[in-house]
Structures are given as C-alpha cells and as structure tokens.
Amino acid sequence: MLLTRFISLGYLLLGMVVFALTGCVNKRDLDEIKTTQQAILIRLEKLEKGRGAATSAYTPSPSSDTSSSKELEEIKALQKEILAKLDNIIKEEASVFPQLRKALQAREAAEIDYSKVYTIPIGHSPVKGPDAAPIVMVEFSDFQCPFCTKAAPVVQQVLNTYPDQVKFVYKHFPIQNIHEHAMNAAKASVAAHKQGKFWEMHDLLFKHSPDLAEEKLMQYAQSLNLDMERFQKDYASSEVEKEVEEDLKLGEEVQIRGTPTFFMNGKRLPSWAFEAFQEAIKEALGK
Secondary structure (H helix, E strand, O other): OHHHHHHHHHHHHHHHHHHHOOOOOOHHHHHHHHHHHHHHHHHHHHHHHHHHHOOOOOOOOHHHHHHHHHHHHHHHHHHHHHHHHHHHHHHHOOOOOHHHHHHHHHHHHHHOOOOOEOOOOOOOOOEEOOOOOOEEEEEEEOOOOHHHHHHHHHHHHHHHHOOOOEEEEEEEOOOOOOOOOHHHHHHHHHHHHOOOOHHHHHHHHHHHOOOOOHHHHHHHHHHOOOOHHHHHHHHOOHHHHHHHHHHHHHHHHOOOOOOOEEEEOOEEOOOOOHHHHHHHHHHHOOO
C-alpha cells in the first residue's frame, strides 16, 4: 500500500513536470526533475513487484526488511528533494503557475510562524543605513532570482522613506539547483565588497540579471574600476566561498524556503510589498 501511494505521487509529480514544460523557461531543470522522477518510479515498481512475488509461506529475513526500509527512506528523501525543487520553480514562474503559486503561498503561510523572532548575526555582511538604527532589516537574496531583482527597488524605497530608522543587511542565499550563475554572482559581490564596492556590484548584478556568466562578472568588475588581480584572486578564494556558504547555512537555520526573504528585527515578513515593510516598521517603532 505504501509503495502504491508513492507510485501514485510519482505520476502526479511527473504530470506536473510535463505541464510545466509547456511554458517554463527552466526547461533543463525540469528535464532533470523528470529524469530523476522516472528513476524513482522504476525503483518503486521493482520494490512493488518484489513484494508481490513473495508468497505467504515466505518469511523475509531481517536483513531483507532492513534493506527494503533503507531503500524506501532513500526514495522518500529523493521525493522531498524533488518537491523542494518544484517549489522553487513554481515560485519563480508565477506567470506560468499562478494558481499553484497561490496554493504554495497559502501552504507556507499556514506552516510559518511569523511571530517567531530569530537571532540573525550581521557578521561580515554588507550594511546600509545608520549603525544605531532601531530597526535591522535583513534580506536573504539571490542575484539570479527575478523576484529578488523586483524587490531591490522596493528595498531602496524603504531606505529612502526611513533613512534614520532602518539598517539594511544583505545575506546571500543562491539557489544553485535552478540558478547556475547564482553562486558565482554571490562570490563576485563578496570579492567587490573586499574593495569597498559591494553595493555598486549589487546594483550591477541586479541590473543585468540573469546575464551573470563568469565572463560577464569580470566585465562588471572592470567597469567598477576594481583592482582586477585582487578581485580575481578573492573571487576564486576559499575564504570568499566560505562567506557565502555561511550565509546559506544561516538561511537554512532560519528556515529560508525561497528568495527574497526578509526579516525585521528578527521577525520574518510575509511579503516584500512596500506596505508590508511599512506595517512591520510601524509595529517595531511602537506606532
């Protein structure tokens, strides 16, 4: 019965993938999901046939039970990975999946505790705004994410509207399974940060997103008159990669599910609409 349910779920997911292929720009990613899903279905069907072939007179050994359970756990893990990847693609393709996106947002709203306060250290992250600002706004972002690109001017609007009340902290959360250039773009921004040009690089990356192939990143760095020898060395360094990885780890700890995700004084915002920022700021200031 359990295997049959998994197989049914598999075909449902596969149907979603086929539907997505009719309009999704991330076709390669969807092909990868489809291939992985088909492999899982084959494994499930083999397990189902294996169990069906067993007679009532046959008593499985403890080792065979352990092996079967282990394979089921592996399959469950793969299914969760596929669901997470589909979630990310659905989030990105709002124009293709408007109804699915609404359902996903409703599900997240039911699962996320927006009253919870997280401790989010600033660390080495770039900051805008006064050090003594009463409100710390943190964004987990991805330079190749189209929604992060749209959120960037909203963030600037918030900073322009509340110049003395808000300090903005940028955290990296490159979603590498659907954004092939996201990690390199994050590293390029960190390398620029080491020369005091993070925000200039930040603006360039969003301006040209998703055109963020490595050769383009080098061109953007040159246009900022960076020391290119130093930039390339930092960009390729394990230290810079570690900084990005630390943000990713922190993002997982505070349960980031997609980008952009914002926090105001440690509380997650349900939306990145300007009105949502206003409401959170008024609440934080006690107004």
